[in-house]
Amino acid sequence: MSVHRKLVLDEVRKYHQDTQGDGVFVPGTTEIWPSGAVLDEDDRIALVEAALEMRIAAGRSSRKFESSFARKMKRRKAHLTNSGSSANLLATTALTSHLLEDRRLRPGDEVITVAAGFPTTVNPILQNGLIPVFVDVELGTYNTTADRVAQAIGPKTRAIIIAHALGNPFEVAEIAQLAVDHDLFLIEDNCDAVGSTYDGKLTGTFGELTTVSFYPAHHLTMGEGGCVLTADLALARIVESLRDWGRDCWCEPGESDKCLKRFKYQMGTLPAGYDHKYIFSHVGYNLKATDLQAALGLTQLAKLDDFVEARKRNWRRLRDGLDGVPHLLLPEATPRSDPSWFGFVLTVSPDAPFKRAELVDFLEGRKIGTRRLFAGNLTRHPAYIDQPHRVVGNLDNSDIITEQTFWVGVYPGLTDEMLDYVISSVKEFVEARG
CATH class of the missing domain: 3.90.1150.10 (Aspartate Aminotransferase, domain 1)
Incomplete structure (x- = not known):
């Protein structure tokens, strides 16, 4: 660590300590927030350290967070996004990919979800030309049941997308089995439920895809941010392509020729040898997060x-x-x-x-x-x-x-x-x- 960098970080620690309140709770005066980020000295240092290194795009911290979070959540792959809402959009859109061939979702297909939820669980269904099928929930748990989902399955049903309500798991093992029995995709919106378990198994590990949010209200925060996780490497590749402009190449920005055949592809009606870094296999987005966010996420993940x-x-x-x-x-x-x-x-x-x-x-x-x-x-x-x-x-x-x-x-x-x-x-x- 350089002398200047150490001086800056030492001053950041002092600044953090100097700006902390006395912590005295005054009933009726002190705000009791319903949600919020819990940020400490290490979080502040992580943000400043990333800024000092000018890591302004996705890079080393992003990759480290993705691999660490995937291990923590017991999934093979995690892809950071700029929000939990974007994570839901990517997860749903991934199921429409041509790479899934006959299994892909198409406009007019039905997706079962709940009426008592957050809009961004449902919006990607409509944004992809799919039809939401709404079912009710139970009072007390505020989740739907496997019986309700089973009754909603019809000839056009192709997927189930449900959030674990306020961290409380829905009957995810039973609903996952319904998905298997009827050849349906299951997406778990796990944005409110990181660390929850059902039958001793982490939520987010039952479906093909799961989503997480890192907005300050959630279990971990990056300020903004989200993540799509999966154990299916083919789906992970689709998610990555959709997140990164729809490109076919998997090199990080600033990298080239990781596949050792950058100029040897022939895809679509492009000329043979067209630069793989600029071949697009999906109609995608740019929904990436930054290393500043990921640096904060890493210190949060430790807690x-x-x-x-x-x-x-x-x-x-x-x-x-x-x-x-x-x-x-x-x-x-x-x-x-x-x-x-x-x-x-x-x-x-x-x-x-x-x-x-x-x-x-x-x-x-x-x-x-x-x-x-x-x-x-x-x-x-x-x-x-x-x-x-x-x-x-x-x-x-x-x-x-x-x-x-x-x-x-x-x-x-x-x-x-x-x-x-x-x-x-x-x-x-x-x-x-x-």
């Missing part, structure tokens, strides 16, 4: 196990503290699962002597941040009303979620004192309303 345990611990403290409070449906883990929780979800009973909005306003007035369970019933939003789709069964629970449900935080930045204040505030409100 993942601690983050997961903190989320579980915080969720359990809220669950135990609010147990027995009337008029509130408390969350439940899906049977046979061990969730790495994203949030603590509450549903106000329809016959409660207060409205969800009243409880939310009370909590927000005490600086306790709340969030809706994302879109509620997506089919009721203006963006989707006129979009082609099919609904199987009713969406009654998704409608209840739209009207009655919200969640509060469990992320690792919350202290026991903060969580106890959330508990006492909810109890105080409910008791005052009878």
